[in-house]
Amino acid sequence: MNRHRVLLHADWPILCQTRFPFGPDSALTLISTTQRLTKTMLHATRTGLANPLRCAFRAHSVPKRTFVSLRLPIQTVALRRQLGRRSASGSSGARSTTTIVALALGAVGLAGGWYYYSQQKASKDGTGAGLLSKPTESDFQKVYNQIAHRLVEVDEYDDGSYGPVLLRLAWHCSGTYDKETNTGGSDGATMRFAPEKDHGANAGLQATRNFLEPVKTANPWISYSDLYILGGVAAVQEMGGPVIPWRYGRSDKDAAFVTPDGRLPDGAKGADHLRAIFHRMGFDDREIVALSGAHALGRCHTDRSGFSGPWTFSPTMVTNDYYAILLNEKWGWKKWDGPAQYEDKSTKSRMMLPTDMALVKDKAFRHHVERYAKDNDVFFKEFAEVLRKLFELGTNLQADYMTLKPVHA
Numbered sequence: 001m002n003r004h005r006v007l008l009h010a011d012w013p014i015l016c017q018t019r020f021p022f023g024p025d026s027a028l029t030l031i032s033t034t035q036r037l038t039k040t041m042l043h044a045t046r047t048g049l050a051n052p053l054r055c056a057f058r059a060h061s062v063p064k065r066t067f068v069s070l071r072l073p074i075q076t077v078a079l080r081r082q083l084g085r086r087s088a089s090g091s092s093g094a095r096s097t098t099t100i101v102a103l104a105l106g107a108v109g110l111a112g113g114w115y116y117y118s119q120q121k122a123s124k125d126g127t128g129a130g131l132l133s134k135p136t137e138s139d140f141q142k143v144y145n146q147i148a149h150r151l152v153e154v155d156e157y158d159d160g161s162y163g164p165v166l167l168r169l170a171w172h173c174s175g176t177y178d179k180e181t182n183t184g185g186s187d188g189a190t191m192r193f194a195p196e197k198d199h200g201a202n203a204g205l206q207a208t209r210n211f212l213e214p215v216k217t218a219n220p221w222i223s224y225s226d227l228y229i230l231g232g233v234a235a236v237q238e239m240g241g242p243v244i245p246w247r248y249g250r251s252d253k254d255a256a257f258v259t260p261d262g263r264l265p266d267g268a269k270g271a272d273h274l275r276a277i278f279h280r281m282g283f284d285d286r287e288i289v290a291l292s293g294a295h296a297l298g299r300c301h302t303d304r305s306g307f308s309g310p311w312t313f314s315p316t317m318v319t320n321d322y323y324a325i326l327l328n329e330k331w332g333w334k335k336w337d338g339p340a341q342y343e344d345k346s347t348k349s350r351m352m353l354p355t356d357m358a359l360v361k362d363k364a365f366r367h368h369v370e371r372y373a374k375d376n377d378v379f380f381k382e383f384a385e386v387l388r389k390l391f392e393l394g395t396n397l398q399a400d401y402m403t404l405k406p407v408h409a
């Protein structure tokens, strides 16, 4: 509790405020405990006062901080007068006030003690129940393992895996970042809220958030924003991709932080659009091409984006196939009623978006497509680094990097 601060405020004579470096869920648990303790303690102080003191508790989250406030307002004129009289008539009023401050601080202190104890216990017994003040690599490995097991267990989805769409969830959480305004990004998990969850680009991602919900229930201490990104890390690693350096510390934000529509790329457009969107996030040409290698995975759905089909024949394996196919296949426009997209001439079963095709039409992009098509190790190395960067957009993470071990890959 060394972050303890006591503020005295004109209208609220006693205000104890404690700052905690975790999300609002943790704060709420702390509040309820503080509330219980303080109610009990204040009961004893009521004697002799015209009106009972009432406590007000509040938690609010501002970027990177959560405040827990314990307010003990001297609420009524009668009470003020009474305290005033006591003060005027001697030192007992002052003593009362001092007692109340001391009790309030004691309550917060006790709650903090309980809090610390529960953290340690939850951490030790590995139940995931309670709160973790400083989760360890093994805590995150446990969450990772649960995601990895679910990826295998729930295999009736699409091409047999939620992996691709889990990666897409992590990317769409992060890719809203705007470096000019420092808004959006993976801190906040604001995609849980309207209107962001209903943005056209996010169609189909509710199923993925539902997929992760049992993992959140089993590990209430992890923030949604860390969980959604960890889902992306697990997906890549479990589908045979490179190890992605991981660190935690994203905090959940409320609906006030949702980002405007239009921050994610539109597959119907070309190279200029790609540059405009990704430069806004802080990526250069090489990084745009490296990120696009994710389209080795998954498929397009007519009921989501309107586009149709997979990019590769191995949509649940991370490989550099996307680049090789882009370069080596012959591509033509697909003849259909849907949006303009390419299909491979040899099998007519693989697709490319206009934005994918821009990577071979544009000279600067093409240079990197060729590099990655030639060497899977180079692709894996640069893909891991660019995903790490993507997943940290809009955050101010301080924790050390962790290496979470693949389970099935």
Ligand code: HEM
Residues within 6 Å of the ligand: 164, 165, 167, 168, 171, 204, 265, 266, 267, 268, 274, 291, 292, 294, 295, 297, 298, 299, 300, 301, 302, 304, 305, 306, 307, 353, 355
């Ligand atoms: C370069 C600009 C990008 C465009 C225009 C784009 C567009 C699209 C579109 C239209 C879909 C199909 C959605 C559907 O119908 O279900 C899709 C799927 C996908 N995208 Fe992208 N994307 C881009 C970049 C990325 C990046 C940077 C990543 C990850 C790092 C990514 C990962 C994926 C994955 C894994 C899928 C398959 C999802 C599934 O199987 O449900 N995309 N993308």
